[in-house]
Amino acid sequence: MRKWLAKLTDFDIRLCVTLTVFVLFLISFFVYVDAERAIDSANKKRLQSFLLADELRQSSDDLTRMVRTYAVTGEQRYRHYFDEIFAIRNGHAPKPENYHYIYWDLVDANNNRPRPFGPPAALLDSMRQVGFTDIELTQLVSAKQASDDLTNIEQRAMELVASGDPLLREQALVLLHNNEYHLAKAGIMRPIDDLYEMMNSRTVDAVRQAEISARWLRLVFVVLGVMLAMLLWQLKRRQLAILGAPVAELYSKIEALGNGDFTTDIVVPAGKDNTLLGWLSRTRHRLFLLEHTRMQVQQRLEHLAHYDPLTGLSNRVLLAEQLQSSMLKAAQSESLLAVAFVDIDGFKAVNDRYGHALGDQVLQTLSKRLVTAVGNDNIVARMSGDEFVFLLNTLSQVEDSLPLLQQALASLAEPVTISGVTVTLSASIGVSFYPQNVDVAAEQILRQADQAMYVAKQAGKNRFHLFDNEADQHTRIVLRSLNDIRDGLARQEFVLFYQPKVNMLTGECVGVEALVRWQHPGHGLMAPGQFLPLIEHHELGVQLGQWVISQAFRQYQIWQAQGVTTSISVNIAAFHLQQADFSQQLGAIFDAFPAVPPSMLELEIVETSALQDIAHVKQTMHACSAFGVTFSLDDFGTGYSSLSYLKRLPISTLKLDQSFVRDILTDADDLAILQGVSRLAEAFELATIAEGVETAAHMQKLLQIGYVFGQGYGIARPMPANAFVDWLSKWRNVSLS
Numbered sequence: 001m002r003k004w005l006a007k008l009t010d011f012d013i014r015l016c017v018t019l020t021v022f023v024l025f026l027i028s029f030f031v032y033v034d035a036e037r038a039i040d041s042a043n044k045k046r047l048q049s050f051l052l053a054d055e056l057r058q059s060s061d062d063l064t065r066m067v068r069t070y071a072v073t074g075e076q077r078y079r080h081y082f083d084e085i086f087a088i089r090n091g092h093a094p095k096p097e098n099y100h101y102i103y104w105d106l107v108d109a110n111n112n113r114p115r116p117f118g119p120p121a122a123l124l125d126s127m128r129q130v131g132f133t134d135i136e137l138t139q140l141v142s143a144k145q146a147s148d149d150l151t152n153i154e155q156r157a158m159e160l161v162a163s164g165d166p167l168l169r170e171q172a173l174v175l176l177h178n179n180e181y182h183l184a185k186a187g188i189m190r191p192i193d194d195l196y197e198m199m200n201s202r203t204v205d206a207v208r209q210a211e212i213s214a215r216w217l218r219l220v221f222v223v224l225g226v227m228l229a230m231l232l233w234q235l236k237r238r239q240l241a242i243l244g245a246p247v248a249e250l251y252s253k254i255e256a257l258g259n260g261d262f263t264t265d266i267v268v269p270a271g272k273d274n275t276l277l278g279w280l281s282r283t284r285h286r287l288f289l290l291e292h293t294r295m296q297v298q299q300r301l302e303h304l305a306h307y308d309p310l311t312g313l314s315n316r317v318l319l320a321e322q323l324q325s326s327m328l329k330a331a332q333s334e335s336l337l338a339v340a341f342v343d344i345d346g347f348k349a350v351n352d353r354y355g356h357a358l359g360d361q362v363l364q365t366l367s368k369r370l371v372t373a374v375g376n377d378n379i380v381a382r383m384s385g386d387e388f389v390f391l392l393n394t395l396s397q398v399e400d401s402l403p404l405l406q407q408a409l410a411s412l413a414e415p416v417t418i419s420g421v422t423v424t425l426s427a428s429i430g431v432s433f434y435p436q437n438v439d440v441a442a443e444q445i446l447r448q449a450d451q452a453m454y455v456a457k458q459a460g461k462n463r464f465h466l467f468d469n470e471a472d473q474h475t476r477i478v479l480r481s482l483n484d485i486r487d488g489l490a491r492q493e494f495v496l497f498y499q500p501k502v503n504m505l506t507g508e509c510v511g512v513e514a515l516v517r518w519q520h521p522g523h524g525l526m527a528p529g530q531f532l533p534l535i536e537h538h539e540l541g542v543q544l545g546q547w548v549i550s551q552a553f554r555q556y557q558i559w560q561a562q563g564v565t566t567s568i569s570v571n572i573a574a575f576h577l578q579q580a581d582f583s584q585q586l587g588a589i590f591d592a593f594p595a596v597p598p599s600m601l602e603l604e605i606v607e608t609s610a611l612q613d614i615a616h617v618k619q620t621m622h623a624c625s626a627f628g629v630t631f632s633l634d635d636f637g638t639g640y641s642s643l644s645y646l647k648r649l650p651i652s653t654l655k656l657d658q659s660f661v662r663d664i665l666t667d668a669d670d671l672a673i674l675q676g677v678s679r680l681a682e683a684f685e686l687a688t689i690a691e692g693v694e695t696a697a698h699m700q701k702l703l704q705i706g707y708v709f710g711q712g713y714g715i716a717r718p719m720p721a722n723a724f725v726d727w728l729s730k731w732r733n734v735s736l737s
Contacts, residue, residue: 021228070161262287413462542576545573553592636654646684
């Protein structure tokens with residue numbers, strides 16, 4: 001690597017030298033271009049100088065030609081041309097573009113000009129701008145002076161012609177052709193001729209100097225170009241010596257490494273180990289080793305992520321994938337899939353007694369037995385601790401799984417001997433099946449199997465239990481209903497209706513029974529039979545019972561303010577009455593309504609439920625009686641009550657169930673039962689009240705057999721609290737009449 005870096009440093013030096021020569025090459029190129037431009041500029045000035053000198057000569061010839069033509073023809077336009085030429089040369093008139101000797105021959109008799117005019121420019125000023133030397137300008141001034149003298153002769157001749165006298169015209173022609181005129185003309189041409197010589201010498205020297213400079217610069221440019229080519233060639237060789245291969249080849253190999261191809265070997269020619277190609281080959285090898293190690297680690301991690309490290313079975317994660325796949329296959333093949341949840345009975349005691357090391361060996365042995373029992377074609381997984389799951393695929397019917405389940409139980413129940421220690425365990429297995437009547441997810445099937453496993457464990461262990469989907473659906477419905485009731489209590493959806501109880505002999509209203517209704521937002525007003533049985537033995541039944549008693553006291557307080565006082569009876573379930581703190585909870589309600597006498601409350605014990613702890617119930621009832629609360633036994637003759645209830649409990653009233661009262665007009669047996677209960681009540685000194693009084697005939701019959709108090713639709717239907725006062729007023733009027 002150090003040698004490679006040393007070569008790289010040498011390469012940098014060579015590169016710097018090459019770049020320096022390249023910069024000098026560029027500079028020489030631009031200087032050479034400027035030299036070539038200088039040659040062009042010198043030639044241009046040479047041409048301009050000769051053109052301007054020739055223009056002086058041309059203007060003198062044009063003046064001579066115009067004056068002689070005027071003298072011969074007498075046409076006035078030639079005199080105008082003469083004056084215009086003179087003004088153009090002195091910069092007093094615009095100068096035509098591309099002004100040369102033939103210009104005036106192109107101007108016709110109508111004075112139509114062949115070219116447009118440019119700005120005025122005096123001839124001497126133009127010569128100064130081109131770069132004429134002072135000596136050359138002196139010659140020009142001398143030539144112009146001679147030209148001006150000649151112009152004076154020409155002006156005199158034109159004056160003679162303008163007189164119109166033929167003799168004077170002859171004199172004018174003589175003036176324009178005599179020796180004096182020729183001498184004046186020669187006075188112009190001699191300075192111009194000398195000027196040509198001086199200009200030629202000056203401009204030729206300038207062009208020659210520019211060419212010499214350009215030649216030397218051309219040589220420098222060529223030399224630097226050759227040096228640059230040689231340096232670039234050496235740089236290329238040095239680059240190849242450093243890289244070890246062409247750049248394109250290196251790029252392709254680097255690109256392959258970048259794409260993750262570490263397996264393709266990079267061949268390094270002999271003697272190029274210390275090149276970049278050699279380093280790239282070694283790097284490729286190191287990356288290959290790293291990738292190989294990473295793949296091994298990844299495979300190990302994937303195995304740990306999907307398999308249980310103790311037993312080698314599928315773990316919870318892999319089981320979820322396998323269960324999904326098995327469910328899909330079962331649906332496609334229209335076969336049955338069994339999901340069995342296994343829990344080892346008593347395994348915790350093995351860990352506690354012999355330690356986790358031996359417990360792990362026991363689990364390993366049991367897992368192998370389980371795999372053997374269910375077959376290699378089926379899937380066995382360890383969930384956690386002593387819990388396993390196995391899947392039985394492609395079953396035709398539920399019965400096909402039973403032999404395998406028995407084999408699994410038998411294999412797990414066999415003794416396990418490890419290091420001289422023999423342990424005998426058993427297993428509880430819960431089984432669920434797929435597909436089912438409703439769509440279920442994989443997690444739900446596992447929960448079903450787990451629930452069935454707990455049923456098997458509660459049933460005595462060492463057995464399996466098949467999940468009952470119908471019972472589960474019923475349980476779900478009950479749970480939803482309980483949640484609805486709980487929400488209904490929170491949203492205050494329950495209301496109380498009140499049904500009067502009257503003295504059928506006098507017509508007096510002796511009290512009302514508070515009957516709970518549920519104003520359900522979706523189902524409307526629901527009768528108690530639609531929801532009370534669900535919570536009869538549930539804590540929600542206790543909450544609802546407490547609410548009914550509190551609401552009854554609140555309503556009594558309202559009626560009391562309206563001048564109505566009557567006892568209110570409330571149904572109380574046996575489960576509620578047997579709560580340890582029932583009397584304390586009732587006392588708290590009394591304290592919340594100090595203006596309401598507790599004696600107005602009558603608790604009707606629902607006889608359809610058995611009283612488990614008679615001694616505790618008796619104690620609770622006596623505690624309530626101390627407040628003035630009375631008790632009645634509701635639905636007498638239909639439930640669990642016995643004569644011992646009448647003997648041991650402080651009950652003051654028996655309420656005859658409407659099933660006995662409704663048919664007394666036609667059923668002799670019902671009539672005999674009511675007569676017998678009446679005598680029984682007299683024996684125990686208890687009051688009676690008949691439910692289900694539907695008609696006046698029922699009232700008359702009940703009075704005949706000794707029943708004074710009645711309750712039923714023939715008297716009044718259950719009504720909202722705000723309707724009771726109006727009913728009571730109307731009932732009293734009817735009774736008085």
